[in-house]
Amino acid sequence: MSVDFNEFFGEHNEIRLRGAMKPEMTVFLENQMDAVGKGCIGFLPRRAESRLWWYGFTPTPDRKRELLTLLGWWIGPTFSDLPARHGSLDPTDPFDAALEGDKVLRFEVLPRWSANQENATHARHSVRASLWLLGRLVNGRPPSEFDAPRSTVEVLDDLGHAISAQDRSIALACLRELEATSDLDQSNMAFLRLRAFAGFQDWRSLLADRDLEHVLAMRRPAKVTLAIQQAVYASWLARHDHVGSEQDLLDALAELPSTFRSLRTDSSSMTRAQAVTEFLIAMESESEDFITKIVDDSGSIDPKLPGHLRKILRTYRKIPFEEFPDAAENIAPDPVEGPTRTPLEEATDMMLQSNFEAAIEAALKLEPGLHSAHILLICARELESQQHASTVAHYISAHDLREVIGGAYAQLRDSLFWLEEFLQEEPGLDWHSWLGALGGDHRSAVLEADTGTTDSWPALSRAVLAAWLLSAPAEALGRLGEVGGQFMAVHREIFTADGAAELNERVLAGLALSGKNSVGVRVQTQALLDYLLSAHPTAKIFTDALMWTEGIVSANASAVTTSWMVDILQTATATPAAVASPATEEFFHQVIGHLRPFKTALSPTDIEALKIVSEELSQTVPGDLLAVQDKDADLGAPFRYLADSKVILYSLTESATTRAAQMLRVLVPGIDIETSAEHDGSGKLAAQAANADVFVVVTASAKHAATDFITARRGERPIVLVNSRGSSAILRELAKG
Numbered sequence: 001m002s003v004d005f006n007e008f009f010g011e012h013n014e015i016r017l018r019g020a021m022k023p024e025m026t027v028f029l030e031n032q033m034d035a036v037g038k039g040c041i042g043f044l045p046r047r048a049e050s051r052l053w054w055y056g057f058t059p060t061p062d063r064k065r066e067l068l069t070l071l072g073w074w075i076g077p078t079f080s081d082l083p084a085r086h087g088s089l090d091p092t093d094p095f096d097a098a099l100e101g102d103k104v105l106r107f108e109v110l111p112r113w114s115a116n117q118e119n120a121t122h123a124r125h126s127v128r129a130s131l132w133l134l135g136r137l138v139n140g141r142p143p144s145e146f147d148a149p150r151s152t153v154e155v156l157d158d159l160g161h162a163i164s165a166q167d168r169s170i171a172l173a174c175l176r177e178l179e180a181t182s183d184l185d186q187s188n189m190a191f192l193r194l195r196a197f198a199g200f201q202d203w204r205s206l207l208a209d210r211d212l213e214h215v216l217a218m219r220r221p222a223k224v225t226l227a228i229q230q231a232v233y234a235s236w237l238a239r240h241d242h243v244g245s246e247q248d249l250l251d252a253l254a255e256l257p258s259t260f261r262s263l264r265t266d267s268s269s270m271t272r273a274q275a276v277t278e279f280l281i282a283m284e285s286e287s288e289d290f291i292t293k294i295v296d297d298s299g300s301i302d303p304k305l306p307g308h309l310r311k312i313l314r315t316y317r318k319i320p321f322e323e324f325p326d327a328a329e330n331i332a333p334d335p336v337e338g339p340t341r342t343p344l345e346e347a348t349d350m351m352l353q354s355n356f357e358a359a360i361e362a363a364l365k366l367e368p369g370l371h372s373a374h375i376l377l378i379c380a381r382e383l384e385s386q387q388h389a390s391t392v393a394h395y396i397s398a399h400d401l402r403e404v405i406g407g408a409y410a411q412l413r414d415s416l417f418w419l420e421e422f423l424q425e426e427p428g429l430d431w432h433s434w435l436g437a438l439g440g441d442h443r444s445a446v447l448e449a450d451t452g453t454t455d456s457w458p459a460l461s462r463a464v465l466a467a468w469l470l471s472a473p474a475e476a477l478g479r480l481g482e483v484g485g486q487f488m489a490v491h492r493e494i495f496t497a498d499g500a501a502e503l504n505e506r507v508l509a510g511l512a513l514s515g516k517n518s519v520g521v522r523v524q525t526q527a528l529l530d531y532l533l534s535a536h537p538t539a540k541i542f543t544d545a546l547m548w549t550e551g552i553v554s555a556n557a558s559a560v561t562t563s564w565m566v567d568i569l570q571t572a573t574a575t576p577a578a579v580a581s582p583a584t585e586e587f588f589h590q591v592i593g594h595l596r597p598f599k600t601a602l603s604p605t606d607i608e609a610l611k612i613v614s615e616e617l618s619q620t621v622p623g624d625l626l627a628v629q630d631k632d633a634d635l636g637a638p639f640r641y642l643a644d645s646k647v648i649l650y651s652l653t654e655s656a657t658t659r660a661a662q663m664l665r666v667l668v669p670g671i672d673i674e675t676s677a678e679h680d681g682s683g684k685l686a687a688q689a690a691n692a693d694v695f696v697v698v699t700a701s702a703k704h705a706a707t708d709f710i711t712a713r714r715g716e717r718p719i720v721l722v723n724s725r726g727s728s729a730i731l732r733e734l735a736k737g
Contacts, residue, residue, distance in 0.1 A: 003036055003057060005044075012095040014047040028132060040139045041067060043131045046095065046106075050113040052124060053106050054131060056087070061102045062560060065601040068105055069559045070138070072600050074130050079123045080107040086600065088633075152184065159192070163199035165711065167721075171196050190215050191224045198227035206231045216259050226274060229263050230354075232256065233273035241276050246308075246315045253280045272301050272352045279309050283316050300374050300412065301352065347375050356382045360391065368399035370408055377405075377415035389422050430457045431487065435468055438476040462494045469506050477510020481524045488527060492652065495528075501537030504528045505545045512551035522564050525552050526726060529571045530653045533578060543583040546572060550590045557594040559601040565591055566606045567656070567726035569613055574655035579616050588617055592625070599625050604635045605663060605731050612662055636667035638735035647673040648688045649730060650710065651698035651722075660727035664734075681709055689713035696720040696730060 009017045017029070029044070036042035036057045046053045056071065058064040068087045077083045087105030089096035096106070109127050113120045155174050162171035175196060179189055190211035197206035206212070206227065215224065233241075236256055240248035261281050275298045282291050291313070298305040343366055350359035356379035363375040373396060380392040396402060396416070405416050434457075460468075469477070480487065488495065495504055508528050511521055532545055549572065553565055569591045573579050592610075595602065602610075607626065614621045642664070649657035657675040664671055678685035689695060689710045697707055699721050711719060722733045 003033075003044075005033055007098070008044060008046075008055075012046075012048065012093075015045055028128070032135065035135060035139055041135055043135060045128075052109045052113075054109065054127065055099070056105045056107075058103050058105075061603075064103055064105055065562075065603065066559045067138070068600040069598055070134060071105075071107065074134050075107065075127060079127050080110055082107045083627075086627075152178065155181075156192075159196065163196055165707070166200065168200055168202075170721075171200070186211065187215070187218065187220075191221060194224055194227050198230055201234070203231040203234045207235060213259060216262070225263055226271075228260070229277045230271075230273045232260050232263065233277050237276060237280070238273070241272075246312045249276075249280065249312055250316055271354065272298075272305065275301055275305065276309075280312070283313060300378075302348065344371055347372075351375050351379055354382075357388070360388055364391070364395060368395075368401060370401075370404055370412075373401050373405055374412055377412060377419060381415055381418055384422070386423075389419055393419055393423055431460050431490070432464075434487065435460075435472075435476075435480075438472075438479045457490075459490050459494075462497070462500070465491060465494055466500075466503060469503050472506075472510075474510050474513045477507050478514030478516065479510075481507050481511040481514075481521060481528070483520060485520070485524065485527075488524065488531075492531070495531040496534035498536055501532050501535040501541045501545075504532035504535065505537070505541050505548070508532075508545055508548040508552070512548040512555075515555050517556050521552060522556055522561065525549060526564075526567060526571055526656075527653065529568065530574070530655045533571075533575050533655065536577075539581065539583075542578065542581055546583050546587045550587060553591060553594050557598070559598045562595060562598050562601045563603060563606055563728035564726065565595055566602075566609050567659075567728050570609055570659040570727055571655045573613050573616060574658060585617055585619065588613065588619055592622060595625065596622070603728075604633060605667075605728065608635060608663060608666060609659065609727065612659075612666070638737070639664060639668050639671075639731075641737055642671055642673075642694060642734065643668050645672070645693035646691060647671065647694045647696070648676055648692040649673065649696045649698075650676045650678075650685075650688075650706075651730075652677050653698065656698065656727045656730065660730040663727060663731060679706070685709065686713050694720060694734075696722060696734065698722045698730065 005017065009015055015021075021029075032042040032044055034042075036044070039059045041059075041063065042057045044055050044057070046055060056064075056067050058067050064087075068082075071080075071087070072082055075082060085107065087107055089099060089101050089104060089106055091097060091101075109120075109124055111119050111123060155177050159171055159174040159178070162168075162174060175189075175193060178184060178192065184192070190209065193209055194206055194212070194215065197203070197209070209215075212228075216228070236252045237249060240252055263281060264278055275294055279291065279294045279298075282294060295306050295309050298309060343362065347359050347362035347366060350356075350362055359375055359379045360383075363372045363379070366372040366375075376392040376395060380388050383389075396405070396419075402416070405412050472480075494500060508525065511525060511528075514521075529545070529549060532542070537545065549568065553568060557565060569588065572587060573584055578584055602625065607621075610621045610625065647664070649660055651657045654675065654677050657677075661673050661675050664673055674688065676685060676688055678688070685706070686709075690713050695710065695714060695717075697710060697719055699707060720733050722729050
């Protein structure tokens with residue numbers, strides 16, 4: 001964080017940086033200011049009217065809550081006012097008003113100088129020594145799993161999703177994270193940036209990239225070359241190509257910088273942008289065979305394109321029309337505009353515009369034949385998705401098109417060969433083999449299959465899934481809970497069906513017995529509790545499930561998981577049946593017991609959530625937990641902007657949105673808020689998406705199809721994306737404004 005040290009040691013602080021000061025104090029302050037400047041935790045003193053305060057600076061609100069817990073242990077009530085003030089700044093003090101309250105805490109050293117100078121001197125020396133050691137330990141510790149950088153694979157996965165969803169801000173954040181934390185070299189980072197810019201059709205940024213010249217001078221992946229070709233085509237050639245002006249195209253070619261005159265992919269799968277760009281460049285330096293190949297292959301893109309390219313070549317070489325080979329036969333007449341476009345033309349245009357998924361959907365509805373097969377194969381090859389490849393293979397097989405393709409041109413035969421090779425790379429992968437791998441090697445490729453692969457796997461039947469869950473060893477169940485997020489999402493309807501509560505309880509038991517402390521365990525515990533309540537558990541199953549959940553909470557309790565523990569408590573009490581169960585009251589006190597050692601890490605919204613749950617259970621939140629709340633704080637201030645807005649909270653984890661809505665109604669009286677768990681495509685969901693002022697989507701608990709549907713209905717209006725389960729995550733995102 002940015003701190004003006006001259007201002008801090010200024011008018012309202014009797015300590016002066018350039019004043020008379022012991023050498024050890026000078027060194028101490030220099031080290032602390034250096035730590036604060038680097039975004040680490042640091043402590044700075046302030047003295048006024050014989051009173052001494054220490055200010056703790058942290059990089060994030062979460063680190064502030066953690067530091068408050070640590071100070072409670074290291075300094076405590078013996079030498080500070082921490083138990084009474086909880087590190088809060090004084091909003092009436094001009095000195096404090098200039099600081100970032102969500103990242104800065106303060107405490108006064110006790111006893112005061114005026115009360116007992118000898119004891120005050122001892123206290124001040126002890127506090128300074130403790131802060132020096134605490135700062136060294138906290139800043140020097142290795143990163144924990146809670147704030148360590150994500151793996152490169154995780155960030156790349158998020159980058160792909162962001163490009164697919166056309167969310168530029170998230171994509172750029174992923175690129176920045178990769179540059180800061182991944183082990184990718186300069187070249188690979190450049191490849192990722194260029195492909196990201198191409199995904200957003202941001203040709204200006206692509207052509208202005210700082211490493212573009214370096215990329216052009218080296219061997220690079222074909223898709224990176226294709227992205228650069230698309231940028232060149234869009235920036236210099238497209239407007240002339242679309243109107244069929246051969247001379248203007250040649251003039252544009254003359255203006256093309258020399259660095260772009262070696263763009264060649266050698267790919268048999270081509271788009272119009274690729275064909276036109278490579279053809280224009282090839283005219284200057286390539287062999288006649290290569291030029292002829294581009295012309296011949298371009299007919300599969302657009303029947304009129306070969307004639308257009310030949311006219312360009314004739315104009316370039318200044319060859320009279322009658323001397324140009326096959327001119328009369330190959331130059332298509334000028335197109336005659338008709339009243340409508342055929343489905344084949346529409347599908348072809350989608351393919352040429354790189355809208356490959358839509359092109360596949362359109363081609364599947366065409367009359368089976370060579371044209372439909374061409375579009376399907378080209379698009380499947382571009383997408384390289386197991387799901388789309390399987391769909392295209394099924395279409396070709398169902399309509400007996402293999403022989404037709406075998407007698408067609410080389411490009412189409414090559415694409416069919418690619419399809420068959422692609423589908424044979426991972427034979428036998430499905431959810432059966434995935435479950436089987438849970439009991440085997442932790443590095444199994446089956447378990448590491450990406451979403452693009454698993455999307456094509458058919459869901460298991462309830463009978464098969466139940467048989468596996470009821471017979472699987474505890475270790476396999478623990479691994480399922482930790483790494484099975486996609487599996488659970490695919491089979492959600494089975495886990496939430498009436499009578500399926502025992503299945504959820506089995507997985508919770510496996511997680512508890514594993515004793516693991518991880519993000520995956522915490523995420524799945526909350527989902528499993530939500531599924532279990534939807535499945536209407538018997539009293540015994542619910543009691544057993546809470547017993548296992550308490551074991552998981554115990555293993556995962558820490559200063560940085562307090563909000564998660566509160567979320568678990570809210571989820572476990574989200575239905576009337578759960579509230580009425582005697583086991584819930586015991587679970588409430590167990591969770592309170594796990595929270596108590598980390599009470600200073602509780603956020604104001606955590607405290608409010610505990611109050612709501614305690615009132616429903618006719619219980620009382622212990623006074624020591626309530627005491628950490630700043631009674632003067634305006635808890636609703638971060639959410640006040642929602643007062644006059646229509647707010648929709650969308651998630652398939654209904655307990656989270658229900659609890660978040662409860663909280664917002666308390667914090668912002670009169671707010672117009674609804675929750676939704678509608679399936680994608682429903683009329684109600686369409687109306688909610690179209691009419692809401694603020695629409696929140698919990699992406700960690702929503703189907704991709706629903707998210708895409710909502711995005712389409714929202715148009716240009718923003719969507720608040722929450723990439724984590726639980727009401728606390730929803731409130732954190734909304735508090736950002």
